[in-house]
Amino acid sequence: MGLCHFATLALALLVLLEALTQVDTQKMVRVQCGVRLRACSSIRFLRLPALSRCLQPPQKQHQVCRDKQLEISSTKCPSEKTTAWARYPHRMDSLQEQNLRRPNIHGAVAVPSYQPPTLSSLQRLLWVRRATMLSHIDEVWPNLFLGDAYAARDKSKLMQLGITHVVNVAAGKFQVDTGDKFYRGMPLEYYGIEADDNPFFDLSVYFLPVARYIRTALSVPQGRVLVHCAMGVSRSATVVLAFLMIYEHMTLEEAIQTVQAHRAICPNSGFLRQLQVLDNRLGRETGRF
Incomplete structure (x- = not known):
């Protein structure tokens, strides 16, 4: 009788440990899935609105950019100057090389005066x-x-x-x-x-x-x-x-x-x-x- 009782207790303990293991595994799965879901939702809520703002018409886009300055540089809405620079870098370089604020005023070419002959x-x-x-x-x-x-x-x-x-x-x-x-x-x-x-x-x-x-x-x-x-x-x-x-x-x-x-x-x-x-x-x- 004693041996049978001991075997029964051991079998019950094994069943209990297996159940606990399955519970822990499910919790870990739930935790990981929760993290992923939260990360995905955070990515969705962080990126999708910025992308939607960038796809808006130019007038609305500039209004959003003026109202909300994002700290993350990757999510900033491109300005007209940045867009022009990206499209025509050589043209912007040539404009920067010129002094457009104040024209260069060169001295008048001096006409040589009459030199009396020797x-x-x-x-x-x-x-x-x-x-x-x-x-x-x-x-x-x-x-x-x-x-x-x-x-x-x-x-x-x-x-x-x-x-x-x-x-x-x-x-x-x-x-x-x-x-x-x-x-x-x-x-x-x-x-x-x-x-x-x-x-x-x-x-x-x-x-x-x-x-x-x-x-x-x-x-x-x-x-x-x-x-x-x-x-x-x-x-x-x-x-x-x-x-x-x-x-x-x-x-x-x-x-x-x-x-x-x-x-x-x-x-x-x-x-x-x-x-x-x-x-x-x-x-x-x-x-x-």
Whole structure:
């Protein structure tokens, strides 16, 4: 009897332990399922509303973003700037490189001012750009002629060219002695200057008076002027250059190039320096400097 009772108790204990084991297992399953369900529900409640807000129309989307700023960066609604950056990164980079708030104001490109020519450059210009031929008389400007003593004494040539005014820059008994008596009976006017072809002779005192005379003569209907000296390359050429500078508003280089295109000229170094002074004075008055 004792052994049977002991066996019965042992069997009951085994059945009880098995039942307890099954209960624990079910509890663990329930706990795990509960955790999963809670995690899934939390994920559903955390993500689905954010996703639904992001899928809303743009106006509503921006309103939600302004009303509720989410702390989690992954759930923030993208702004217009972020969306544009994602779509067109190269365009945004190019815009950021530009200073759109304040335009870059660069200094105006400085126009180089007129540089007065040096004496050596003027002499080089006179020798390099010489006319191929040298004649007794040449028209160097409309109705303005430059010539030598031979042309000044050729009355028939003067009549043929229709010369109305003669400017003699080598007047005097021992130079080109023409004057009013020489042209008596001819329909022309005479203006004489006793100048020497000497670098130390001050020819500049005649620049303005001769230039005015030439201008007045050219303003006469059918007015044609001959300016001459002995060779027609130094004294007479100098006053013609001065006229072009004063009344035709040329620089010294421009005047030389204009005359050189029609006649070879060669003012001496003293006359060139005087023309440089005139060029500088006219440059200051006209604002070239």
